[in-house]
Amino acid sequence: MKYVDEFRAADLAQSLARAIAVEARPERSYRIMEFCGGHTHAIFRYGVQDLMPANVSFVHGPGCPVCVLPIARLDNAMELAERHGAILLSYGDMMRVPGSKRRSLLKAKAEGADIRMIYSTQDALKIARDNPGKQVVFFGIGFETTTPPTAVAIQQAAREGLKNFSVFCNHVLTPAAIGHILSSPEHDDAGDARIDGFLGPSHVSSIIGSKPYEEPARHFKKPVVIAGFEPLDVMQSALMVIRQLNQGRAEVENQYTRVVTREGNRKAQALVNDVLELRDTFEWRGLGFVPNSALKIRDTYATFDAEKRFEITPSSAKDVKGCECPAILRGVKQPLDCKLFGTICTPENPMGSCMVSSEGACAAYWSYARHREGLPVPEDEEEFGEEDA
Amino acid sequence: MTAQKPKTRFTTRLDIARGSVEMTHGGGGRAGAQLIDELFRRHFDSEGLRQDSDQAQLARPSGRIAISTDSHVVSPLFFPGGDIGKLAVNGTVNDVAMAGAKPLYLSVGFILEEGYPLADLDRIAASMAAAAKEAGVAIVTGDTKVVERGKGDGVFISTTGVGVIPDGVELLPRRIQAGDAILINGSIGDHGVAILSKRENLEFDSEIVSDCAALNGLVAAMIAAVPDLHCLRDPTRGGLSAVLNELAVASRTGMVVDERAIPVKAQVQAACEFLGLDELNIANEGKLVAFCPGDKAEELLAVMRAHPLGAEAAIIGDVVEDSRALVRMKTQLGGERVIDWLAGEQLPRIC
Numbered sequence: 001m002k003y004v005d006e007f008r009a010a011d012l013a014q015s016l017a018r019a020i021a022v023e024a025r026p027e028r029s030y031r032i033m034e035f036c037g038g039h040t041h042a043i044f045r046y047g048v049q050d051l052m053p054a055n056v057s058f059v060h061g062p063g064c065p066v067c068v069l070p071i072a073r074l075d076n077a078m079e080l081a082e083r084h085g086a087i088l089l090s091y092g093d094m095m096r097v098p099g100s101k102r103r104s105l106l107k108a109k110a111e112g113a114d115i116r117m118i119y120s121t122q123d124a125l126k127i128a129r130d131n132p133g134k135q136v137v138f139f140g141i142g143f144e145t146t147t148p149p150t151a152v153a154i155q156q157a158a159r160e161g162l163k164n165f166s167v168f169c170n171h172v173l174t175p176a177a178i179g180h181i182l183s184s185p186e187h188d189d190a191g192d193a194r195i196d197g198f199l200g201p202s203h204v205s206s207i208i209g210s211k212p213y214e215e216p217a218r219h220f221k222k223p224v225v226i227a228g229f230e231p232l233d234v235m236q237s238a239l240m241v242i243r244q245l246n247q248g249r250a251e252v253e254n255q256y257t258r259v260v261t262r263e264g265n266r267k268a269q270a271l272v273n274d275v276l277e278l279r280d281t282f283e284w285r286g287l288g289f290v291p292n293s294a295l296k297i298r299d300t301y302a303t304f305d306a307e308k309r310f311e312i313t314p315s316s317a318k319d320v321k322g323c324e325c326p327a328i329l330r331g332v333k334q335p336l337d338c339k340l341f342g343t344i345c346t347p348e349n350p351m352g353s354c355m356v357s358s359e360g361a362c363a364a365y366w367s368y369a370r371h372r373e374g375l376p377v378p379e380d381e382e383e384f385g386e387e388d389a
Numbered sequence: 390m391t392a393q394k395p396k397t398r399f400t401t402r403l404d405i406a407r408g409s410v411e412m413t414h415g416g417g418g419r420a421g422a423q424l425i426d427e428l429f430r431r432h433f434d435s436e437g438l439r440q441d442s443d444q445a446q447l448a449r450p451s452g453r454i455a456i457s458t459d460s461h462v463v464s465p466l467f468f469p470g471g472d473i474g475k476l477a478v479n480g481t482v483n484d485v486a487m488a489g490a491k492p493l494y495l496s497v498g499f500i501l502e503e504g505y506p507l508a509d510l511d512r513i514a515a516s517m518a519a520a521a522k523e524a525g526v527a528i529v530t531g532d533t534k535v536v537e538r539g540k541g542d543g544v545f546i547s548t549t550g551v552g553v554i555p556d557g558v559e560l561l562p563r564r565i566q567a568g569d570a571i572l573i574n575g576s577i578g579d580h581g582v583a584i585l586s587k588r589e590n591l592e593f594d595s596e597i598v599s600d601c602a603a604l605n606g607l608v609a610a611m612i613a614a615v616p617d618l619h620c621l622r623d624p625t626r627g628g629l630s631a632v633l634n635e636l637a638v639a640s641r642t643g644m645v646v647d648e649r650a651i652p653v654k655a656q657v658q659a660a661c662e663f664l665g666l667d668e669l670n671i672a673n674e675g676k677l678v679a680f681c682p683g684d685k686a687e688e689l690l691a692v693m694r695a696h697p698l699g700a701e702a703a704i705i706g707d708v709v710e711d712s713r714a715l716v717r718m719k720t721q722l723g724g725e726r727v728i729d730w731l732a733g734e735q736l737p738r739i740c
Contacts, residue, residue: 001658010723047724119589119664231722347729358665367729371715 007230008046016235017051023242029055032241033331034199035178037064037359038229044368046231056238059195059331060361062177062286065142066093067329067353067360070283072315073170074099077139080168081113084310086135088115089124094141097356100317121153128157128165137306138167145203147171147295148268151275154297154304168306169297172282174201175212176293182220186332193332197223197241199234202256207272209264213252221250228256275301285319285353286329325352328361335365342366403427403507410505415535425533428511432518437494437529445529447494450553455492457484460547466513468587470580470599473546474516476674479603480625481550482524486605487621487677489560489612490552492524497531497548502541513544524603526550552605558612562639564619569708570686571644572679574607574693575600575701576652577629581671582660591663597656602675607698611679614692620680623673630669630728632678633716643711646728648721650705670731680708 024030034040040060043049049058062068078099081088088105095105095117109115114134118124121138128136140150150167157165178198181187187195200213205226213224223244227237237255244251254260275298282294297305306312319325323345324338335341335354345351347363354360358367403423413420430438437445461477471479478495485492497517501510521528579600586597604623612618620640624632629651637644653668661668675698681689686704693699706718716728 001655001662004658004662005721008721010721013722044726045720046722047720047726048722050724051722368726371713371717371725371727 004230007228007232009232012232013051013235016232016239020056020235020239020242021053023239023246024053024056025246026055029057030242030245031057031059031194031196032199032238033059033061033181033195033197034227034234035061035063035174036199036201036204036229037067037357037361038203039199039227039234040064040361040364041359042229042231042234044364047368048231048234049369051235052238056242059193060328060334060364061198061331062181062284062329063143063174063201064329064354064357064359064361065146066097066357067325068172068177068284068286069094069097069141069170069353070285071099071317071319072283074105075315075317076312077168078103078105078108078113079313080137080306080310081115082108084135086114086137086310087127087131088113088137088139089118089127090115090139091119091141091146092117093357093359094139096350097353098320098350100315102320102351121149125153125156125160125162125165128162129160132164134164135309136165137310138165139170140167141170143172143174143201143204144207144272147272147276148207148265151272154275154301155271157304158301166304166306166309167297169276169295171276171295172284173293173295174204175208175216176290177284177287178213178224179216179219180287180290180293181330182216182222184330186330193330195222195331196245198225199227199237199241200224200252202226202228202233202260205254205256205260205264207265207268209262210252210254210260211262211264217250217252223250224252226252226254226256226260228259274298284329286326320351323352325354325362328354335362338362342370398426399423405507405511408507410501410503410507410510410535412503412535412537414501415533421533428507429514429531429533432511432514433521433528433531435527435529437527443530445494445496447529450493452556453554455485455488455490455552455554456549457481458547458549459484460545462542462545463584464542465584465587466509466543468599469583469596471601471674472513472516473544474513475520475601477546477548478517478520478524478526479601479674481548482526482603482605483623483674483677485550485552486603486608487560487623488552488554489558489608489618489621490554491609492526492550492552492605494529494551495521495526495548497528497546499531499533500541500545500547501533501535502543503535503538505543510544513546520603524605555612557616558618560618560620562620562622562636565636565640565642565680565708566619567642567708567710568683569619569680570683570689570704571633571646571706571708572681572686572690572693572702572704573624573629573651574604574677574679574699575675576654576657577624577673577676578653578657578661578668578671580674581628582657582668584672585664586660591660593656593660595656597654597660600673600675602698604675604677604698607693607696608677610692610696611689615681615685615689617685618679618681618689621677623677625674626672627731628668628670628672629678630667630716631730633728634730636680637711637714637716640708641712641714643709643714644706644716645709645719646706646716647719650703652701652703669728683707
């Protein structure tokens with residue numbers, strides 16, 4: 001396919017692999033955090049790690065939109081459908097994420113709640129128009145990439161005077177998360193989970209530009225390369241990070257020039273700014289409460305804010321005991337460090353969010369890379385039989 | 390299919406153009422008999438149906454029998470490249486054909502929703518008759534039930550197929566062994582993407598058409614050329630990834646496929662990119678995966694390519710020894726990864 005296959009070409013991958021092998025100094029190691037789940041997915045889906053020298057490794061970051069949503073907020077969303085009888089609309093990836101008591105939106109739907117999967121906020125508005133007698137709530141999640149469509153929907157609903165439409169807003173911000181990760185002692189040069197540099201979010205940067213990463217790069221002295229999501233983008237960006245490290249630089253560089261500019265999409269920024277504003281603090285699964293890391297709906301649009309329209313019970317839900325999603329989302333642990341991984345936690349039976357989304361590190365390990373990991377071999381027929389069922 | 394219209398035994402003829410399914414059509418009374426007479430029988434004609442009995446009484450074929458049942462609940466009922474009727478015939482014909490059998494008979498069960506337009510039901514029956522004729526199978530018996538409005542999705546169709554396996558043919562998962570070649574008869578994902586694009590109103594420059602087709606003719610040609618074929622399987626729900634994983638587990642082997650060798654249409658690849666889906670997990674309705682001894686692969690490939698339903702056939706990989714029964718793929722980039730079963734329903738990614 002044109003404009004896609006070019007970014008997955010084997011010959012170019014081989015020459016990038018050779019360039020990385022030449023650039024990476026044998027006396028040191030390079031630990032590069034790919035912030036986004038999209039990068040994690042590409043690394044595993046295309047076997048990028050196979051082409052890297054042994055001293056270059058990827059540390060998987062928290063940039064999986066459904067993974068970082070805390071269980072409490074997911075419980076709140078279910079409550080909107082179940083207790084308040086609203087039609088709850090969600091992007092597909094969110095549907096299987098387990099909330100407390102391991103109930104997901106799919107399970108709540110099966111039990112009778114009106115929860116529907118949509119592809120765009122325009123579908124959400126249509127459903128609201130088609131169901132004037134019902135409250136319709138859009139479950140807004142994701143990073144800066146998915147925020148503008150939410151803002152557009154709210155503006156549009158305001159213009160149309162849609163009285164039954166609201167948004168449960170959970171949009172989060174990436175630069176704050178990167179800063180938060182880097183201020184944690186576990187990521188120090190002396191810490192267990194040292195991070196030398198970042199592959200920065202690219203679709204996020206198509207909206208916010210590369211500029212917002214300049215401050216954390218400077219402050220924490222870590223190179224950030226805004227990296228596209230195709231495997232060759234990832235490899236070229238890794239090379240750029242390694243080169244910066246070798247030259248003692250810690251700058252924001254943009255590999256994804258075909259989409260991202262320093263300033264980003266001003267129109268989208270203005271739109272978001274009109275409808276949404278910073279929250280003082282917001283909980284991220286794995287990172288805990290992070291100041292200035294999320295958005296809420298401005299008072300001028302308060303009527304479209306589901307948190308104001310409905311009474312929402314505070315939930316103090318906790319992750320499943322033993323689930324290492326929080327440490328995995330911080331890049332401190334790897335999926336194999338979790339004793340639930342591949343034993344009771346699989347994509348069919350996820351205990352934590354990282355096993356649900358294809359952008360989650362655990363799902364990526366399990367689905368694409370378990371040939372490497374020497375996982376236990378099923379021993380008897382029964383175990384095979386179970387898989388077959 | 391009978392050309393002449395049967396004379397009606399009923400006071401007024403069934404109004405196929407304007408009428409709709411009513412509860413009485415499933416009530417066992419005269420209305421049901423009329424629906425069968427004037428709609429289904431007008432399209433389906435066979436020795437079995439002409440017996441006017443609750444079952445079809447048929448001569449015993451010689452040889453081993455293959456039998457398979459499949460239920461069809463597709464939405465939308467009409468899609469580019471087919472409809473639920475064509476799907477219900479071909480789906481079961483293919484399940485029987487995957488045993489290497491020649492499909493002979495079909496039994497059909499309809500579950501109709503009250504209010505469903507008879508004109509659409511008529512189109513579905515016509516499509517089933519045409520598909521059955523093309524596949525060379527006879528619809529010999531059937532059943533119709535009606536559920537209240539809101540309790541069905543228009544039409545559900547269950548079909549059971551019976552076929553006879555030629556002597557000396559034994560296609561079973563346990564015959565798959567290390568050294569076998571893995572072949573496919575064409576591009577993957579066409580059916581699932583055709584359905585999805587229709588369901589979600591996604592419009593592409595060129596329409597993606599379902600690959601829905603009866604594969605028994607292709608299978609007969611393959612068996613004639615390579616009688617020592619080890620196994621065939623149609624990658625329907627769950628796609629190629631599910632079939633390879635199922636068969637790896639059943640045969641206790643590993644499989645290694647080459648991403649670059651697997652045919653995918655550009656529009657299907659584009660739709661998958663766009664929706665965040667993996668074409669390996671997407672349903673096909675006119676594809677088969679074949680396992681044969683490695684030294685017969687080229688011969689089999691040539692036979693497949695000579696058939697209209699195998700023009701884009703390809704050798705996509707090999708069976709290897711692997712007690713973990715892993716399915717691996719050499720990626721187009723030059724790396725390697727596992728191909729896993731699809732977990733749950735395939736859901737689009739967010740960004």
